[in-house]
Amino acid sequence: MTDICFGYACINNSLPSRFRTMQRKQYLELAAKDETLAMEKAKSITIFNLKEALRILRWNRENKVPFYRFSSDLVPLATIAELRRSRTWYDDPEIRQNCAAIHHHVETYGPRTSLHPGQYCVLNTPNPDVLTTSLFDLQHHVTLAKMLGATALIVHIGGGYGNKTKAMERFIEVAHGLDETTRSLLCIENDDRTYTLEETCFVGEKAGLPVVFDVHHHRCNPCDAPAKHLACALNTWGDRRPKVHISTGVTGPTDRRHADYIAPEDFEVLAQMLADAGSSVADVDIMVEAKEKDKALLQLREQIAQSL
16 A cells, blocks of 8 residues: 555645746737737746746655646646747747756656646537647647656546537547547546546547546446446556546535545545456556645545555
8 A cells, every 4th residue: 555656736735836827818918019028928937837847846756756747837828829929839948948857857757747638628529610729739738748758648528519429429530530649648537527437438448548537527427337447447558557536525425626635535435446446556546636736645645554
């Protein structure tokens, strides 16, 4: 149990870390006066965020945290295609230098890192314009992942659009049309409203993509025969180490909102589900999704150690 690989997402509350952002309106107002000044402002925020991410990675190493999800907001406004900056940020020498420092840390010390494109990256949309925007968003994350050394991009399947069968078919078709670099990074996760673990495994097998199991999403949106489908999800990873997510609902198991910390009994639920699927918590990377981030991870790790 002491060798369990826990990770957390984005913000570190122990340091504490504070990422900066820039809203589209703010950028456009500044660009209307001086586009160069607007781009320099966005660049300075990007460099600050990259330095902050490296500071977090160093903290993780000192505290034996081998798993981390980078924030998708490291590079502000990079997914807005109509902004020139979205197509030029990755050519800036200073930004590349800071990305290279992160990549070197990841390559040298071996933390497993990922990214999670947000709600506007919807690959099964029936709307061609939304799909174009989603693919641009995804490509940004691919570029960022390669520059930082991240090895996984995790997305949800998307909406049901009144016909989940056709919606799943659209996702599978789009996934097969992606380039090999993108496909080598892309993973799909069961969600808490629309696509169950069973449906996500079906899509994962048909699309040839690994499936990330989220135990809290499963409790909110369950399927029959979970052991069978969890075993399927784990098998989609081949010789790669599977990733799973854990969180605790604020008021109970089916409350979709994430609590500050992880309840020990929810960890036991995950452990039992993995055992029923022929695996164990020692065989997977476990992403702690809780509002207190690293503090929730440290508390859960300590609770497990005390229970041994």
